[in-house]
Amino acid sequence: MNLINEPATLLIILGTGAGTALLLWKVRWMAALMSIISSAIAAGVVIHTGLLGKIASNEIWEFEIFNDLSLTLGTNWFSYLFLASIAVLAPLVLIYSWEPMRTRQKDRPFYGLFMISLVGAVGVTMARDLLTLFLFWELMTWPVILLIGDGRPRSGKAMKLYFGFGMLSASGILGILSIVSWSEGGVAYTDAVNAMADGSTGIRIAMVLLGAMAFGTKAALAPFHIWAPAAYGHTEDPFTAFFSGGLSKTGIYGAFLVVDVFIGTTILISYGSVNGLTPIGFFIAITGAITALIGGIMAMMQDDAKKLLAYSSISQLGYIFVGLGVGGSTATAGALYHVLNHTAFKAVLFMGLGAVIYRTGEYRLSKLGGMIHVMPLTFWCFLVGIFAAAAIPITSGLASKWLIYEGALEKGVGILVPILFLASAAAFLYSFRILQGGFMGQLRDEFKDIKEAPITMLIPMIIIMIALIVVAFIPGLPMELISRAMADIGMEAPEYSLISLESGVGSYSGLVVMLAVVAGFITAVLMFFSRPLGRHIDLRDTFTAGEEPIPNMDKRYHYAWKFYAPYERFLRPYFNNWIGKGWAKVYKVSSQVARLHRSVMNGDMTGYIWLIFGAMVLVGMVLYRYGGWF
Amino acid sequence: MTVDPVLLIVIPLVAAFLVPITSIFMKGLAKWIPLLGLIGMAVVMALDFGDLYDGPVTSxxxxxxxxxxxxxxxxxxxxxxxxxxxxxxLFVMISEIDGKKRAHQTVYNTMVMMATTGAVGMVITGDIFNMFVFLEITAIAGVVLAAIPRDGHEKGLNWRGAAVYALVGGVASFLVLAGIALLYGATSTLNIYQIAERIEGVDTFVVGAAFLTMFIGLGIESELFPLNGWAPEVYRGSKWGTGSLFSGVIGKAGLLALLRISFVVLSPGLENGIVMDILLWVGAATYLFGEAAAFSSKDLYRVLGYSSIGVFGLLVASFSLGVADGIRGGTMLLLGHMLAKPILFSMMGFAGRKKKGDVPLSSLKGLIRSSPSAGIIMTIGILALIGMPPSPTFWGKYFLFSAAGSEGQWLLISILIIGTLFEAGYLGRMLFNIFDTRKERKADTLPLARGIMGALFVFFIFLIGFLPGPLEDIITFVIAELIDPLNYISWGSI
Structure with missing residues (x-):
């Protein structure tokens, strides 16, 4: 028996880490060490298994609970893709957390909670039946709530939103479970597949809607996204990288599970086509595109840098849903590729921002600026992250979006493309806002003496940055994993070689693109050095052309306050958080309905007696009508 | 080893009798009698429990x-x-050992023992008139318990709760008695199994009338909507222990009596499935109503009271689905509720003991800081009540969802989901208050006994949550009892 291949091994390793980290939470360095070691071992196991190619797709590991009920675990390449992106990210984020958490007040078991949610997320990807999925889903969801309250104003509201939507998501999974159990009498994934194959259209639609509720919530799909900016914006800074980069992927995993595994291409195609897509696919793709647009535009209007990145995360996950909805070999590959990319770049972005916040204690862009001068390494990592998010071709971020766009074009989807283009424009604007507001421009006097981020924070960021750049040369490397994953869900991957990707529309060569970029860069450098070198002048002179309007006045020329005021004036009326207001309305109405009981339970004793007689008459009438009386 | 189960009735009855007598001349001893009685019951139960794996224990x-x-x-x-x-x-009695003097202590102790006698008697007796007697004992004890005000409110009794419960309980007793009279008249026996044996030959009208009266009467005891008007009044003004007893002991006895009378005795004599349908939808309505009412209440005692009402509805609904998984889920939910609710009542009684009048949600504010052990125990209790794994309630809800799914009860599933969201709403509010540490609160030590009992129940929650397997054999018998009346008949006719 090969222990490494047993899915339970991974859970035991991580579980041990989680247990010790939770027990030793007062001794923070021990907790941190135990979490880092166990998650690193787990990541090692995952990478080792993947490199050996020993994923036994059909083996299922059972743990019996009742006579006829067991929890089942297993892996295939499809779940391995998500498993790997979560398990490998975790130790990096944990190492990154070492320094910022060291000085933090010991008021909650940060590492213990982190590890539990990691165990949950890993378990979600390994579950082979809906019950196990639900168990690990809960395990993953709830520890996070204690990490959300960061003490800033409105963090309580963020916790409540997370709680409410967490419940909604759990109910969604229970709903799916009931459907499958109704149809097949079991809750294994195979039962779910059969349930969809046998089921009527109504059942399939219910499955899609419940899936959107259950998994779309976690992956911040509109209109279930409103918890995300609040929660991402208020978690402990180091955890946000894992929260947004890692945990949101389980939602995507669930969405793929519902659409591509449970329902499957054959059934999807049988419903004809809308705009070249299957109707269900079109619904998902358009929701994803709208999510991407809403996320992008809301991100553009944020001054709070964490919220900006949170909205950007929503927008990026929207792209993945577009890929999922468009379907077919190219777009699906693009979506899965984007899963890997988003894990990496969102983590590096939140890490870079976290480093800035750690050093300055400031998260508002209008109060930052010029960080490039004091934290250059952090800036470079962050810049690569931004490039990847905006799909600028020196990072692997381009390849995945290219595949998604190509996939959409292949199917000739009319309405998606303009929405996505608008979303891209918004993406460019918010990327620029955070770069300009945070890193460029004038450095504030109070931040003059700030040091570069500590080495433990830099190392994980640099590792991810290098990965993003290297993979840009060789897109075939992740495609190897993606093609195996797609084979496991019964799809064929687009053609690829180590350095290039093919779609029905055209081909993309990572090497050529990168060489072109490098060539352009070298030309620029040559041109730069062929001219006489400029001299270094004070930052302020850049803005005042060397003139000083009023001598010795401490003046700021860094414009980040209400950065996009004109756009905002134009867009606000249309993006006025109406989805959030809608949910608030739902909450209010249901509270009012809930209060109806006051009219029944009004404290009137004779009233209660009348109620009892009323009930008696009612039951009597039921018996008279249906019970065979007389 | 089998001990005569009749001891489970005799011991508490004797203890209830001894408490007031000894309190006249030996106050110190009287305090410990109920505890000794309960421990004696626990020992008897522990000795008999192994036998339950092989079937019923009779005497x-x-x-x-x-x-x-x-x-x-x-x-x-x-x-x-x-x-x-x-x-x-035991939880209720041990938790209050903290050396403090409380008003009405003797009466309270006596009544706890009486309520326990009645409730245990109701669930283990094989005689329907005997069951009525125990119902009366429980109801009278319930009225007195409801009248005893909570700590810090000793001046005024909770007249309102006591009066409503006495009035409504009186109606309930009358109706149950009427039902028993109808059944006796039709079958000439008072043994439950014999009535069940002979019920098929009885005129449908008589069976229907008996069901109607017994359903209303026992439905009042087990807090079903719309028969539960008394419940909020009782929960609101009485001690936390009274709340735990009503939700964990008195109401549960009524529930079992209702289920046994409906499914074992009367269901075969009526049109197929009508009993199930009535109970199912009344249960579902109770769940929805109870959770919604708890969601919109501000006073913690009321919140927990309404929440108990909701759970009773859930239990009735899941037992009435008529499939094995539903009954399995119901049993797990029952255990989960009996473990989690006392924890919540106890910790709430602790956190809100200094409040005059209503105990608002905000009295839990910062509990995790001011008294971490209370905060953690209560958090686990809350999570166990929502059905967070690993807890018995989780297994209960899982089985219930899959049973409702397998029966195609979509309306029930929607009600379950909406009810669960309401439940999550008010329990979540409690959680947020516990973890809301923005305001400093004075340190507050949890009394040792209360902490130990809370921790013990938390331990049981985890034990059953992680390892529900050993209960499977007992649950098989539960399913056998409720699905097929012949099983109960064969058990009774030994």
């Missing part, structure tokens, strides 16, 4: 076998429930 009183004498038939379901009841009563 014949006075040397008269059925059909003449009163027989005790402790079915595995009844035994499981009686174990839980003894546990809840």
């Amino acid at each position: 014949i009183t006075g040397g008269f076998g059925p059909p003449w004498g009163i027989s005790i038939i402790m079915t595995p379901f009844g035994g499981l429930l009686a174990t839980g009841m003894i546990g809840v009563a």
Whole structure:
């Protein structure tokens, strides 16, 4: 028996880490060490298994609970893709957390909670039946709530939103479970597949809607996204990288599970086509595109840098849903590729921002600026992250979006493309806002003496940055994993070689693109050095052309306050958080309905007696009508 | 080893009798009698529990076998429930050992013992008139318990709760008695199994009338909507222990009686499935109503009271689905509720003990800082009540969802989801208040006994949550009892 291949091994390793980290939470360095070691071992196991190619797709590991009920675990390449992106990210984020958490007040078991949610997320990807999925889903969801309250104003509201939507998501999974159990009498994934194959259209639609509720919530799909900016914006800074980069992927995993595994291409195609897509696919793709647009535009209007990145995360996950909805070999590959990319770049972005916040204690862009001068390494990592998010071709971020766009074009989807283009424009604007507001421009006097981020924070960021750049040369490397994953869900991957990707529309060569970029860069450098070198002048002179309007006045020329005021004036009326207001309305109405009981339970004793007689008459009438009386 | 289960009735009855007498001349001793009685019951129960794995434990009183004498038939379901009841009563009694003097202590102790006697008697007796007697004992104890005000409110009794419960409970007793009279008239026996045996020959009208009266009467006891008007009034003004007893002991006895009378005795005599349908939808309505009412209440005592009402509805609904998984889920939910609710009542009683009048949600504010052990125990209790794994409630809800799914009860599933969201809403509010540490609160030590009992129940929650397997054999008997009346008949006619 090969222990490494047993899915339970991974859970035991991580579980041990989680247990010790939770027990030793007062001794923070021990907790941190135990979490880092166990998650690193787990990541090692995952990478080792993947490199050996020993994923036994059909083996299922059972743990019996009742006579006829067991929890089942297993892996295939499809779940391995998500498993790997979560398990490998975790130790990096944990190492990154070492320094910022060291000085933090010991008021909650940060590492213990982190590890539990990691165990949950890993378990979600390994579950082979809906019950196990639900168990690990809960395990993953709830520890996070204690990490959300960061003490800033409105963090309580963020916790409540997370709680409410967490419940909604759990109910969604229970709903799916009931459907499958109704149809097949079991809750294994195979039962779910059969349930969809046998089921009527109504059942399939219910499955899609419940899936959107259950998994779309976690992956911040509109209109279930409103918890995300609040929660991402208020978690402990180091955890946000894992929260947004890692945990949101389980939602995507669930969405793929519902659409591509449970329902499957054959059934999807049988419903004809809308705009070249299957109707269900079109619904998902358009929701994803709208999510991407809403996320992008809301991100553009944020001054709070964490919220900006949170909205950007929503927008990026929207792209993945577009890929999922468009379907077919190219777009699906693009979506899965984007899963890997988003894990990496969102983590590096939140890490870079976290480093800035750690050093300055400031998260508002209008109060930052010029960080490039004091934290250059952090800036470079962050810049690569931004490039990847905006799909600028020196990072692997381009390849995945290219595949998604190509996939959409292949199917000739009319309405998606303009929405996505608008979303891209918004993406460019918010990327620029955070770069300009945070890193460029004038450095504030109070931040003059700030040091570069500590080495433990830099190392994980640099590792991810290098990965993003290297993979840009060789897109075939992740495609190897993606093609195996797609084979496991019964799809064929687009053609690829180590350095290039093919779609029905055209081909993309990572090497050529990168060489072109490098060539352009070298030309620029040559041109730069062929001219006489400029001299270094004070930052302020850049803005005042060397003139000083009023001598010795401490003046700021860094414009980040209400950065996009004109756009905002134009867009606000249309993006006025109406989805959030809608949910608030739902909450209010249901509270009012809930209060109806006051009219029944009004404290009137004779009233209660009348109620009892009323009930008696009612039951009597039921018996008279249906019970065979007389 | 089998001990005569009749001891489960005799011990608390004697203890209830001894408490007021000894309190006249030996106050110190009187305090410990209920505890000794309950521990004696627990020992008897522990000795008999192993036998429940092989089927019911029976006993014949006075040397008269059925059909003449009163027989005790402790079915595995009844035994499981009686174990839980003894546990809840022990929890309530031990938690208040903190050396403080409380008003009405003697009366309270006596009544706890009486309520336990009645409730345990109701679930293990094999005689329907005997069951009525125990129902009366429980109801009278309930009225007095409801009248005893909570700590810090000693001046005024909770007249309102006591009066409403006395009035409504009186109606309930009358109706149950009427039902028993109808059944006796039709079958000429008072043994439950014999009535069940002979019910098919009885005129449908008589069976229907008996069902109607017994359903309303026992429905009042088990807090079903719309018969539960008394419940909020009782929960609001009485001690936390009274709340735990009503939700964990008295109401549960009524629930089992209702289920046994409906499914074992009367259902075969009526049109197919009508009993199930009535109970199912009344249960679902109760769940929705109770959770919504809890969601919109501000006073913690009321919140927990309404929440208990909701759970009773959930239990009735899941037992009435008529499939094995539903009953399995119901049993798990029952255990989960009996473990989690006392924890919540106890910790709430602790956190809000200094409040005059209503205990608002905000009295939990910062509990995790001011008294971390109370905060953690209560958090686990709350999560266990929502059905967070690993907890018995989780397994209960899982089985219930899959049973409702397998029966295609989509309306029920929607009600379950909406109810669960309401439940999550108010329990979440409690959680947020516990973890809201923005305002400093004075340190507050949890009394040792209360902490130990809370931790013990938390331990049981985790034990059953992680390893529900060993209960499977007992649950099989529960399913057997409720699905097929012939099983109960064969158990009774030994």
